[in-house]
Amino acid sequence: MAFIQKLKKIITADNTESFLNEEVQESYHSHSGAVEEAYKKYVIPCKIKELAKTGELKILDVCFGIGYNSAAAISAALEENPNCQIEVIGLELDPDIINKIQELSPPIPFYQHYKQLSANTLQFTKDNVTVKILLGDAHQTSTTLQDNYFDAIFFDPFSPKTHPHMWTTSLFAEMYRVIKEHAILATYSCARVVRDNMKEAGFIYDDGPIVGRRGPGTIAFKMEITLKI
Numbered sequence: 001m002a003f004i005q006k007l008k009k010i011i012t013a014d015n016t017e018s019f020l021n022e023e024v025q026e027s028y029h030s031h032s033g034a035v036e037e038a039y040k041k042y043v044i045p046c047k048i049k050e051l052a053k054t055g056e057l058k059i060l061d062v063c064f065g066i067g068y069n070s071a072a073a074i075s076a077a078l079e080e081n082p083n084c085q086i087e088v089i090g091l092e093l094d095p096d097i098i099n100k101i102q103e104l105s106p107p108i109p110f111y112q113h114y115k116q117l118s119a120n121t122l123q124f125t126k127d128n129v130t131v132k133i134l135l136g137d138a139h140q141t142s143t144t145l146q147d148n149y150f151d152a153i154f155f156d157p158f159s160p161k162t163h164p165h166m167w168t169t170s171l172f173a174e175m176y177r178v179i180k181e182h183a184i185l186a187t188y189s190c191a192r193v194v195r196d197n198m199k200e201a202g203f204i205y206d207d208g209p210i211v212g213r214r215g216p217g218t219i220a221f222k223m224e225i226t227l228k229i
């Protein structure tokens with residue numbers, strides 16, 4: 001089901017554009033800086049540059065929106081290692097927000113290629129980088145993903161207050177299934193219920209960076225537990 005949505009363009013404090021969803025009454029990024037948020041809350045905590053040195057990087061961009069988080073990650077990875085093989089899979093419900101990519105020119109080097117994306121063109125390959133959006137409810141689309149596949153997960157739904165169904169133990173359990181051991185899931189929220197649900201799904205978590213809000217984000221890791229009986 002797509003939102004019947006009213007999308008209003010906004011300029012955030014780092015002078016980069018985002019949208020306000022007037023139906024949800026939430027913006028797609030922090031007002032303190034949309035592009036800043038992509039780098040500081042997702043790319044840096046998930047250690048994208050370090051991962052790029054290995055030559056292969058698979059990122060799951062949950063709630064893809066206008067794609068700033070993964071476009072920033074690709075840019076950082078290619079800056080570190082231009083030959084890195086990169087695969088991004090985005091999960092997004094709403095075709096209208098994907099069509100808004102055309103209207104944007106954020107200071108993210110790889111974003112120029114994201115402009116190929118639309119509700120009708122959900123994937124592209126540029127040299128050693130592949131980007132593919134799975135359009136639909138993340139609860140369903142995530143079930144099609146392989147076990148132990150991703151080196152990083154960017155988890156960026158609307159807030160737990162307006163979208164509690166996106167922060168459930170069952171969706172975190174899917175994230176746990178698809179993330180590699182020692183890989184990092186990053187999100188902006190530090191809400192108690194979010195962390196409790198992550199833990200119930202098997203993750204251990206820690207504070208993420210504080211960027212543009214009072215509380216920290218959360219980073220979560222998969223840990224293999226060997227029980228000796």
Ligand SMILES: C[S@@+](CC[C@H](N)C(=O)[O-])C[C@H]1O[C@@H](n2cnc3c(N)ncnc32)[C@H](O)[C@@H]1O
Binds near residue numbers: 063066069
């Ligand atoms: C906070 S915005 C994400 C911003 C995005 N990461 C970016 O950089 O532009 C939340 C996104 O979640 C999407 N969404 C809402 N419900 C969803 C669902 N059930 N499955 C997948 N995406 C969903 C919305 O359409 C919206 O694009």
